[in-house]
Amino acid sequence: MLGGQVNLFLSGLPTLGQGKLTVRDDPTAYNTDKEKALFTAADPFWRLTAEELAESGVGVNVFFFPDQYTDVASVGTLASITGGEIFFHPKFSPVRDRDTLYDEINRILVRETAYNSTIRIRCSNGLRVSDHIGNFYQRSLTDLEFGTIDDAKTLTAIMKHDGKLDDRLPAYVQIAVLYTSSNGKRRVRCLNMSFTVSSLIGNVFRFADLDGAVTVFLKEGESRLDKIARDSSRG
Amino acid sequence: MRQSDRNVPTHMVVSDLEDMYIPLANGFLVDPLESRSQVEMLLDRLPGMAENQPDGNRIAAGSAIKGALAGLVR
Numbered sequence: 261m262l263g264g265q266v267n268l269f270l271s272g273l274p275t276l277g278q279g280k281l282t283v284r285d286d287p288t289a290y291n292t293d294k295e296k297a298l299f300t301a302a303d304p305f306w307r308l309t310a311e312e313l314a315e316s317g318v319g320v321n322v323f324f325f326p327d328q329y330t331d332v333a334s335v336g337t338l339a340s341i342t343g344g345e346i347f348f349h350p351k352f353s354p355v356r357d358r359d360t361l362y363d364e365i366n367r368i369l370v371r372e373t374a375y376n377s378t379i380r381i382r383c384s385n386g387l388r389v390s391d392h393i394g395n396f397y398q399r400s401l402t403d404l405e406f407g408t409i410d411d412a413k414t415l416t417a418i419m420k421h422d423g424k425l426d427d428r429l430p431a432y433v434q435i436a437v438l439y440t441s442s443n444g445k446r447r448v449r450c451l452n453m454s455f456t457v458s459s460l461i462g463n464v465f466r467f468a469d470l471d472g473a474v475t476v477f478l479k480e481g482e483s484r485l486d487k488i489a490r491d492s493s494r495g
Numbered sequence: 496m497r498q499s500d501r502n503v504p505t506h507m508v509v510s511d512l513e514d515m516y517i518p519l520a521n522g523f524l525v526d527p528l529e530s531r532s533q534v535e536m537l538l539d540r541l542p543g544m545a546e547n548q549p550d551g552n553r554i555a556a557g558s559a560i561k562g563a564l565a566g567l568v569r
């Protein structure tokens with residue numbers, strides 16, 4: 261079991277066989293509390309199959325070419341849980357969209373892709389990872405599984421204080437990525453970082469990473485779209 | 496399909512939507528360089544296969560994904 265990549269090209273709603281879907285778009289639900297149901301999969305088949313694919317080291321990229329309503333929330337879980345990508349081409353016109361599609365397919369076939377990947381983030385004493393945000397399959401508190409992963413993918417991890425940090429010593433974070441390379445070799449890549457600890461609050465603010473902070477707010481809000489009403493997610 | 500010893504790709508139909516499987520003992524994956532001409536022939540045939548059928552076109556993507564998974568897992 262080395263893993264692999266499946267590219268699914270869909271021109272309409274799957275209405276036959278396992279996981280079949282219906283037109284469930286409901287414009288009266290927009291901007292109400294019921295809207296969030298439209299952002300989750302309609303049938304648990306899609307999430308369960310995606311988890312099976314991620315565990316087998318398979319990533320799915322989905323290309324949608326709808327002319328009418330299509331259920332991206334359901335079929336798209338295949339990509340968001342396995343670490344794949346979603347390409348959305350509504351009312352596809354060959355003349356207008358051919359070049360974009362060509363580039364997208366070329367990119368996913370040619371770029372360096374790793375399979376069957378597990379990522380774990382570790383911190384030194386006094387810190388702990390409290391949350392992970394992104395498109396992967398989280399089987400346990402610490403391990404994130406990706407069917408496929410490449411250099412276009414990112415994930416967000418939020419770390420919290422777990423105890424007192426000594427400001428005479430640095431704090432460390434390590435990200436370990438276990439994966440199978442595209443030529444079949446099983447490898448681990450470690451990224452090690454050290455950070456200075458300060459007890460002066462002015463320094464904490466002065467050296468804060470604004471881009472990082474805004475990214476975290478944005479991704480946290482976006483990840484909660486299917487759980488809370490849209491307006492409070494804007495806060 | 497390990498078709499490097501044949502000239503044209505073979506078309507097989509699995510009609511059991513609830514229990515998808517790959518009907519080939521050795522799997523269906525090939526080396527794209529060795530089987531380049533068969534892969535190109537398959538791509539040329541695809542538009543014809545997707546044409547409008549007499550009793551309507553319905554999509555069974557869920558079953559198709561299960562079939563793909565069956566072929567990628569040993």
